[in-house]
Structure formats: structure tokens, C-alpha cells
Amino acid sequence: MIPGSSDSCLIQFAKAPLLGAVKTRLEPSLGKAGCVALHRALVSWVFSRHLPVGQVDSEVWSDRKHPFFDALLTPAEVPFRLQEGADLGQRMSHAFADRLPHYRNVLLIGSDCPGINGNYIAAALKALQTVPAVLGPARDGGYVLVGLNRPCPGIFEDVPWGTGRVMEVTRQRLMANCLQWLELDTLVDIDRNEDLHYLVSSVERELFFKKYLTC
Structure with a gap:
């Protein structure tokens, strides 16, 4: 463990907000600029939700540096780190391999799920007190959170990312x-047109839109 820090680390993966590189499945509905705006809003929202959690050291990892991350x-005073690896599985493997030698528990989340909050993170940390791994299922067949307290070789190899089989294959691993x-609990990622209904009908929609999407 790093001296003076928590025994747990929470990594938020977030793509740089580049035109045509984020939320591409929503481009027919939102356009490229709208997808960037939504992505920036979700990254900021998820960050704001886990930042107050005192049980973890927060970090944000991305595929490249960007002024957006500096401002956020x-x-x-949250560290920024660059992801390493040719695909998502390799980047996730590297993140766990890098942090587990320093922390008892490592949690990794994306930036697509507005439903993640402090209680959800606390539940994940509680789970890791009794089992080596914890998963937060997504409604689309993936997951919104994965946590480990020890290395798990191969867990992220040859996973069909972006499909409805991610959770199934991870269980097999x-x-x-x-x-x-x-x-x-199963939560919702905002990736597809049908997911936008959840975003605009969620309990905290007014705060989300007021804070991030009205300027």
C-alpha cells in the first residue's frame, strides 16, 4: 500500500473527448458534437459521484492526455494516468497489474454509468472482504464495475467487448x-439509443442536466 493512502484504489477509465471517437453508437441521434457533450457530462458526473468516497484513492486513466482532464x-488533486495496451482487455489488465501491488483492493469503473454512487462503491469494497472478485452487471450484458483483491490471469483476455456476452465470458474466466x-445490482450504461430513456427518466436527471448539459 502507498504510505498515507487508503488500502483501496478506484480507477475510472475515460476516453478523451474527441469528435467522432466517443459515444459513436449515438451519433445518428445526437450527432458527433452531441456525443462529445454527453461523454464529457458522463465523465464529470461519474467522477463527482465517486470523488467524495473516503474509503478509496481515486485515479482517472485515459487513452491520451487532454485539457478536459486537467480541468476536471x-x-x-486526483492523479491522471495513461492507459497501456492494444485493446480494452490489455488496458484493464495493465491497470490492475499496476495498482494491485500497492493496494489491497482495486476497483475499476467506466464513465458510462450515471447510477454508480458511493453506496455502490462501498458495497463493492464490502464484497472484496469475503471474495477475490466483485462485478457490477450492466443491463446490456456487460458490467459497470469490476473489482479484484488479487491477480486473476486471463480474466480480460479474448473477451468480446461491446457485445452482450461480456459478463458471461467474464464469469467463465x-x-x-x-x-x-x-x-x-444491475445498472445501466448509456451507450445506445434505448439507454437515453433511462438517462432522462432517472431520479437525478434534473441535477445531471442542470449541472452538465445546459451551458
Whole structure:
């Protein structure tokens, strides 16, 4: 563990907000500029939701540096790190391999799920007190959170990212490594047109839109 820090680390993965590179499945509905605006809003919202959690050291990892991250992270004194790897699985593997030697628990979340909050993170940390792994299922068949308290070789290899089989394959990887895991409540990622209904009908929609999408 890093001296003077928590024994747990929460990594938020977030793509740089580049035109034509984020939320591409929503471009027919929102346009490229709208997709960038939504992506920036979601990254900021998810960051604001986990930042107050005192049980973890927060970090944001991205595929490249961008002024957006400087503006978001500098006031909160949260570290920024560059992802390493040719695909998502390799980048996730590297993040866990890099942080697990320093922390008892490592959680990794994306920036697509507005439903993640402090209670959800606390539940994940509680799960890791009894099992080696925890997963937060997504409604589309993926997951919004993965947490480990020990290395799990191969868990992120040859996973069909972006499909409805991500969670199924991940469960298979955990079983192949003889690792027990717990699953949290199923939440929604905002990736597809049908997911936008959840965003605009969620309990906190007014705060989300007022804070991030009205300027």
C-alpha cells in the first residue's frame, strides 16, 4: 500500500473527448458534437459521484492526455494516468497489474454509468472482504464495475467487448481461475439509443442536466 493512502484504489477509465471517437453508437441521434457533450457530462458526473468516497484513492486513466482532464482533476488533486495496451482487455489488465501491488483492493469503473454512487462503491469494497472478485452487471450484458483483491490471469483476455456476452465470458474466466465472486445490482450504461430513456427518466436527471448539459 502507498504510505498515507487508503488500502483501496478506484480507477475510472475515460476516453478523451474527441469528435467522432466517443459515444459513436449515438451519433445518428445526437450527432458527433452531441456525443462529445454527453461523454464529457458522463465523465464529470461519474467522477463527482465517486470523488467524495473516503474509503478509496481515486485515479482517472485515459487513452491520451487532454485539457478536459486537467480541468476536471487538478482542483481535486486526483492523479491522471495513461492507459497501456492494444485493446480494452490489455488496458484493464495493465491497470490492475499496476495498482494491485500497492493496494489491497482495486476497483475499476467506466464513465458510462450515471447510477454508480458511493453506496455502490462501498458495497463493492464490502464484497472484496469475503471474495477475490466483485462485478457490477450492466443491463446490456456487460458490467459497470469490476473489482479484484488479487491477480486473476486471463480474466480480460479474448473477451468480446461491446457485445452482450461480456459478463458471461467474464464469469467463465473467473470459474476457470477457481475464483469466487459476488455480483452487485444491475445498472445501466448509456451507450445506445434505448439507454437515453433511462438517462432522462432517472431520479437525478434534473441535477445531471442542470449541472452538465445546459451551458
